[in-house]
Amino acid sequence: DIVMTQSPDSLAVSLGERATINCKSSQSVLYSSNNKNYLAWYQQKPGQPPKLLIYWASTRESGVPDRFSGSGSGTDFTLTISSLQAEDVAVYYCQQYYSTQFTFGPGTKVDIK
Amino acid sequence: EVQLVESGGGLVQPGGSLRLSCAASGFTFSSYWMSWVRQAPGKGLEWVANIKQDGSEKYYVDSVKGRFTISRDNAKNSLYLQMNSLRAEDTAVYYCARPYSSGWNDYWGQGTLVTVSS
Numbered sequence: 595d596i597v598m599t600q601s602p603d604s605l606a607v608s609l610g611e612r613a614t615i616n617c618k619s620s621q622s623v624l625y626s627s628n629n630k631n632y633l634a635w636y637q638q639k640p641g642q643p644p645k646l647l648i649y650w651a652s653t654r655e656s657g658v659p660d661r662f663s664g665s666g667s668g669t670d671f672t673l674t675i676s677s678l679q680a681e682d683v684a685v686y687y688c689q690q691y692y693s694t695q696f697t698f699g700p701g702t703k704v705d706i707k
Numbered sequence: 708e709v710q711l712v713e714s715g716g717g718l719v720q721p722g723g724s725l726r727l728s729c730a731a732s733g734f735t736f737s738s739y740w741m742s743w744v745r746q747a748p749g750k751g752l753e754w755v756a757n758i759k760q761d762g763s764e765k766y767y768v769d770s771v772k773g774r775f776t777i778s779r780d781n782a783k784n785s786l787y788l789q790m791n792s793l794r795a796e797d798t799a800v801y802y803c804a805r806p807y808s809s810g811w812n813d814y815w816g817q818g819t820l821v822t823v824s825s
């Protein structure tokens with residue numbers, strides 16, 4: 595199994611400030627034949643299903659605000675919210691789809707300071 | 708509009724069985740892999756199973772292998788999860804999701820709650 599870890603567990607950021615979430619995989623999720631990282635990011639608000647934000651580690655899903663960005667390669671990845679808005683309060687998960695057994699990170703809760 | 712609607716959740720005793728269904732609409736169901744993902748109360752997301760378009764490939768998280776079976780009926784645009792030998796730790800909201808190109812889940816249902824308790 596590929597184990598996903600995230601840091602921090604939670605963070606509080608002032609409105610308009612930057613939020614940074616880290617995700618690490620126990621083995622590389624970079625597929626050499628196409629040079630793509632098999633990693634996605636999701637946002638989940640209370641009582642709602644997850645919402646896709648980013649795939650291929652850095653490709654923003656259609657309709658997702660450009661304040662959300664993904665970066666990283668291999669085993670280390672980052673989700674950045676460049677200017678936190680009130681509606682961004684949520685739990686954020688990374689997920690690898692490199693192996694046939696997908697796995698999610700444990701989640702990072704983002705709140706307003 | 709893509710819609711995924713789960714049903715079949717409820718209260719079941721440990722050791723019991725339950726069958727979840729997911730009705731899909733708004734896309735060509737037979738062209739997509741499909742997934743089940745669960746979330747225990749107050750916990751994170753856990754991928755449960757995937758099934759290929761024609762049902763020829765199925766993958767499971769280790770904790771449900773031999774107890775859960777994912778299946779689909781492309782004629783009925785429906786996805787299923789047969790859950791046997793249920794345990795308290797299987798208590799969760801179960802989401803039906805569509806993996807785009809066997810990868811990221813771009814659409815999710817609202818989920819159905821399964822509670823395993825005596």
